[in-house]
Amino acid sequence: MAFPNLEYFKRDRTRQLFLIWFFLTPSLIIFTLYRIIPLFWNGILSVQFWSPFGESRFAGLYHYEEMFFFDEVFWKVLWNTILFMASAPIGIALALLVAILVNTQIRGRNVYRTIVFMSYPVMTVAVGIIWQWLYNEKVGLINYVLISLGILEKGVPFLGHFSLALPCVILASIWQVIGFYMIILLSGLQNIEPALYEVAAVDGANAWMRFWKITLPLLKPLLFLCFVIGIINSFTSFDLIFVMTQGGPAHATDLLITRIYTVAFKLSKFDYAAAMTVVNFLFFLGLTLLANKLSGGEAGAVETER
Amino acid sequence: MRQYPRWPIHLILLFVSSLMLIPFVWVLKTSLSGENIFSYPPALLPRDPHLFFYVDVWYTIPFFRYLVNSAVVSAIVVAANIVFNSMAGYALTRNFPGKRAMILLFLSCMMIPFQVTIIPAYLITKKMALLNSYLGMALPVCSTIICIFVFKASFEAIPKSLIDAARIDGLSEWRIVLRILLPLSKSAIATNVILAFIWSWNNFLWPLVIIRDQEMQTLPLGLSRFLTVVEDTTGALYAFCIMVLLPGLILFLLAQKEFIAGLTTGAAKG
Amino acid sequence: MKTRWQVVGILGAAFWAMALAGASPAQAQKKMSVLTWNIPYFEEGFKKWVVEFNKKHPDIQIERLDKKGTEWSTFYQTQVVAGTAPDIIDIQGALWLEYASKGGLLDLTPYMKKEPELAKQFYPEVLKGWIYEGKQYALPFIISKTLLFYNKNMFKEAGLKDLPKNFDEMMSSARKMTKGEKSGFMTLNFDWLYWPLFAMNGIELLTPDLKKAAFNTPQAIKAVETLAKATQDGVINKISWTGRWVEPNDAFAAGSVGMFHAHAPAFLWFKSKAPWVNEETVGAAHLPGGWSTPNSHSILISKSCKYPDAAWDMLKIIATGEGAYALGTGTNNLTGNIEVNKRLLEYFSKTLPVAVPVLKTQLEHLDKLCGNWPIAKDAEVKEAFYPELQNALLGRKSAKDALADAERKVNRVLQSR
Numbered sequence A: 001m002a003f004p005n006l007e008y009f010k011r012d013r014t015r016q017l018f019l020i021w022f023f024l025t026p027s028l029i030i031f032t033l034y035r036i037i038p039l040f041w042n043g044i045l046s047v048q049f050w051s052p053f054g055e056s057r058f059a060g061l062y063h064y065e066e067m068f069f070f071d072e073v074f075w076k077v078l079w080n081t082i083l084f085m086a087s088a089p090i091g092i093a094l095a096l097l098v099a100i101l102v103n104t105q106i107r108g109r110n111v112y113r114t115i116v117f118m119s120y121p122v123m124t125v126a127v128g129i130i131w132q133w134l135y136n137e138k139v140g141l142i143n144y145v146l147i148s149l150g151i152l153e154k155g156v157p158f159l160g161h162f163s164l165a166l167p168c169v170i171l172a173s174i175w176q177v178i179g180f181y182m183i184i185l186l187s188g189l190q191n192i193e194p195a196l197y198e199v200a201a202v203d204g205a206n207a208w209m210r211f212w213k214i215t216l217p218l219l220k221p222l223l224f225l226c227f228v229i230g231i232i233n234s235f236t237s238f239d240l241i242f243v244m245t246q247g248g249p250a251h252a253t254d255l256l257i258t259r260i261y262t263v264a265f266k267l268s269k270f271d272y273a274a275a276m277t278v279v280n281f282l283f284f285l286g287l288t289l290l291a292n293k294l295s296g297g298e299a300g301a302v303e304t305e306r
Numbered sequence B: 001m002r003q004y005p006r007w008p009i010h011l012i013l014l015f016v017s018s019l020m021l022i023p024f025v026w027v028l029k030t031s032l033s034g035e036n037i038f039s040y041p042p043a044l045l046p047r048d049p050h051l052f053f054y055v056d057v058w059y060t061i062p063f064f065r066y067l068v069n070s071a072v073v074s075a076i077v078v079a080a081n082i083v084f085n086s087m088a089g090y091a092l093t094r095n096f097p098g099k100r101a102m103i104l105l106f107l108s109c110m111m112i113p114f115q116v117t118i119i120p121a122y123l124i125t126k127k128m129a130l131l132n133s134y135l136g137m138a139l140p141v142c143s144t145i146i147c148i149f150v151f152k153a154s155f156e157a158i159p160k161s162l163i164d165a166a167r168i169d170g171l172s173e174w175r176i177v178l179r180i181l182l183p184l185s186k187s188a189i190a191t192n193v194i195l196a197f198i199w200s201w202n203n204f205l206w207p208l209v210i211i212r213d214q215e216m217q218t219l220p221l222g223l224s225r226f227l228t229v230v231e232d233t234t235g236a237l238y239a240f241c242i243m244v245l246l247p248g249l250i251l252f253l254l255a256q257k258e259f260i261a262g263l264t265t266g267a268a269k270g
Numbered sequence C: 001m002k003t004r005w006q007v008v009g010i011l012g013a014a015f016w017a018m019a020l021a022g023a024s025p026a027q028a029q030k031k032m033s034v035l036t037w038n039i040p041y042f043e044e045g046f047k048k049w050v051v052e053f054n055k056k057h058p059d060i061q062i063e064r065l066d067k068k069g070t071e072w073s074t075f076y077q078t079q080v081v082a083g084t085a086p087d088i089i090d091i092q093g094a095l096w097l098e099y100a101s102k103g104g105l106l107d108l109t110p111y112m113k114k115e116p117e118l119a120k121q122f123y124p125e126v127l128k129g130w131i132y133e134g135k136q137y138a139l140p141f142i143i144s145k146t147l148l149f150y151n152k153n154m155f156k157e158a159g160l161k162d163l164p165k166n167f168d169e170m171m172s173s174a175r176k177m178t179k180g181e182k183s184g185f186m187t188l189n190f191d192w193l194y195w196p197l198f199a200m201n202g203i204e205l206l207t208p209d210l211k212k213a214a215f216n217t218p219q220a221i222k223a224v225e226t227l228a229k230a231t232q233d234g235v236i237n238k239i240s241w242t243g244r245w246v247e248p249n250d251a252f253a254a255g256s257v258g259m260f261h262a263h264a265p266a267f268l269w270f271k272s273k274a275p276w277v278n279e280e281t282v283g284a285a286h287l288p289g290g291w292s293t294p295n296s297h298s299i300l301i302s303k304s305c306k307y308p309d310a311a312w313d314m315l316k317i318i319a320t321g322e323g324a325y326a327l328g329t330g331t332n333n334l335t336g337n338i339e340v341n342k343r344l345l346e347y348f349s350k351t352l353p354v355a356v357p358v359l360k361t362q363l364e365h366l367d368k369l370c371g372n373w374p375i376a377k378d379a380e381v382k383e384a385f386y387p388e389l390q391n392a393l394l395g396r397k398s399a400k401d402a403l404a405d406a407e408r409k410v411n412r413v414l415q416s417r
Helices: A002-045 A062-070 A072-086 A088-102 A109-117 A124-135 A141-148 A165-189 A194-202 A207-244 A256-266 A270-294 B007-033 B052-060 B063-091 B099-110 B114-127 B134-141 B145-156 B160-168 B173-181 B183-202 B205-210 B219-226 B235-269 C002-020 C044-056 C069-082 C095-101 C109-114 C124-128 C152-157 C167-177 C218-232 C246-253 C265-273 C308-319 C321-331 C338-351 C353-361 C378-393 C399-415
Strands: A048-050 A056-058 C030-037 C060-067 C088-092 C138-142 C146-151 C183-187 C257-263 C282-285 C297-301
Touching: A002 A048, A002 A270, A002 B063, A002 B099, A002 B114, A002 B134, A048 A270, A062 A072, A062 A270, A072 A088, A072 A165, A072 A207, A072 A256, A072 A270, A088 A109, A088 A165, A088 A207, A088 B007, A109 A165, A109 B007, A109 B235, A124 A141, A124 A165, A124 A207, A124 B007, A124 B235, A165 A207, A165 B007, A165 B145, A165 B183, A194 A207, A207 A256, A207 A270, A207 B099, A207 B114, A207 B145, A256 A270, A256 B114, A256 C069, A270 B099, A270 B114, B063 B134, B063 B145, B063 B173, B063 B183, B063 B219, B099 B145, B114 B134, B114 B205, B114 C069, B134 B183, B134 B205, B145 B183, B160 B173, B173 B183, B183 B219, B183 B235, B205 B219, B205 C069, B219 B235, C030 C069, C030 C308, C044 C060, C044 C308, C044 C321, C060 C069, C069 C088, C088 C095, C088 C308, C095 C378, C124 C138, C138 C308, C138 C321, C146 C152, C146 C353, C152 C167, C152 C257, C167 C183, C167 C218, C167 C257, C183 C246, C218 C378, C218 C399, C246 C257, C246 C265, C257 C265, C265 C353, C282 C353, C297 C308, C308 C321, C321 C338, C338 C353, C378 C399
Parallel strands: C030 C060, C030 C088, C183 C257
Antiparallel strands: A048 A056, C088 C297, C138 C297, C146 C257, C146 C282
């Protein structure tokens, strides 16, 4: 009985493999064309002296040397990027809270859900302009409120302040992205069967234990996803930074991505920017792999053998 | 869960909602009255509301043409995303040699921000003779890794027993995806639609670089042309924001029904 | 099942056809493109240029492009890499140096030599501004430079009768006008617009051979310390050093700044936000010493242009005669052409009389232009210098340390490849 089944299995298996690869192909093509090839383009450029006007010579590791040993701005920007990423869990935790609350059966949850999400479809440029006004030293709403409450005597120039500028930008960025985290986590929460909670409740588990033992583990793949979204959000904040602070004051709000763009298109040093791109890529890849490990590997896939 | 009092939940959500809403109130107010937003003290209600700015925008630029352009590009992007991402997401739920490498590959693609791909992407689009076209604008975002993983997570949450039963019944892979997995992943589809739409609708830098023909511009691009002289802090800018924001919001409201549908199906499938 | 696939097939084909709509086919006709910098409303005048151009070159079609300043260089450089660079370009400020130094622009000197009368039409100091390594790369398009706007009411309130005659007087006048929300002085800071403050104090940025920093001198330290103290005391509005051009213009429009060092286009801009601005309330003058930084637009030809002689003809149309006049009236600016400006001033005295005093300053003291060195790495030098200056002016570092650090960084930029 095993013999004929094995034959059948083998033929079926190749067909299955073929189908799987076929399913992957369209996306693979797009990524190859628009991500992977550009990455290689950047890689090749990073070891050359190149200008859009035709010059092209081999440069070896010149740009990397310049970056690591002589470029103070690079290290500053790298540090800013790390700080930016470190604040992602805050936004995710907030979004998780909101998602859980919205997932209950309370009335008006649709309204709350929509309101929290509304900030995401707004163009980042617009978000930057709005928040720039909110933070304005003389006429911004935040200063107005703080002064009225007596916490401050004079307006604080948030976006011109060397230490406060970055947290302020981060806050604006969290405001924009929290809705995104929320719908991702919500779609995950809704995939958890209520039966699981009921069984646990019957077994005597309280809400906190239910959250910790059931919700969190089942949300792991999506929490990992949210972290990755946090990374992408740091890229999207590009527009936010250019509108609010242009990376200032004195590179206090410059991230790797804005620095790369400035160096490439404003200073016309595409080769140096390419080297920074490679470093940026490796940095975030490392970060993602770390996050992957922490959330269980395989992009946090959950083996559901129920 | 049912025994808990409602009001703390409402309180927290109300607080969060008002925080999220304040910037919008401000945008709406200024777009209606066009005051210099640098007037002090900041007031919450518009002083002389008027719809001038919305009408102005409509007439000064070929608004309708740009709207159509954006709509076509977004339609292509959304359709492509649903098809490609669900396929790839499904493939990633199966075990096959090279799966680890594939996941790693997809993850690393996410670490490549758009801004560093501008020039090579332009050259590639040029090679494919797609400059200045809808497809050229749509192609780079026709599949996104996040949405693939959303589908993957959604498919994985479906009990294996269902799939195995279907296989024993002799259904082909296609059928399994179409008839069983997708209907049970309504919220993942909704998420895909919303996100793909927002990303393609708000896309600014890419159309800017590959469109040379005025007629083919998308809405964000067209509106920003309008803002050239009337820079930044005026009601026109805010009318612009509102008009670009609305379609995404409307789509979200429409797709919300799917969230609810997903909820009930989830309860039924146990 | 068959019909469903048929439907899918047809939909797919329709989709494909629609998607490919607009993809540009190969062009058989001769084309030249003109890329301007943020003047999309300038249509009438542009049409005049094309008509004039087609009289001499009926076989060449002109394509019009326009991009905002923030996107201009991204668009242009992408097009260069793709081999489809716009042929005639309008660039603001010093960006052209980057491209000229890398061989991306056409050297106009041979053309200028063939027509020696042409150069006489332009202000020599202005034309000189576009020479790099002995080669002329551009003709003037729209000229603008910095000047001092002053709030006459605030001067009166502080009991000040005359405009300051030197740097110290300027600081003390500013101090007298500072009260509460109001500050005495403000400046724009993009590009090198703030440099006149340094030129007034006899400070040079680089050595004459442009190879080394020359600004780390006791004079400079003293000047920076004065400016820093003034900033901290609110005499100089902080936005001068942290804002773009929006915030300073708005602050002046709100009537809270006594002296505003800005470029000419700022006038119409803040005037549109401040109904109280007119000849009685706002005056236009020069900075003490007549120093100013130019921020002009120039018109140049890309090296990759296929029809350089035709492009040169277009340049002449744009920069002289009726073409330049149309540009001036269409954008409310002055051009680099002496005769045309005379006509434009007449025109503005009838249509925009309030702007005439402002525009007149643009043509005076052209020998006192500063902040316009022909450095290939202009943007990088500025990037190395300005953040350190900010550090000093905003009180983060002492002037001595900031200037020393800036010197180190600028020298590094000038030395590296």
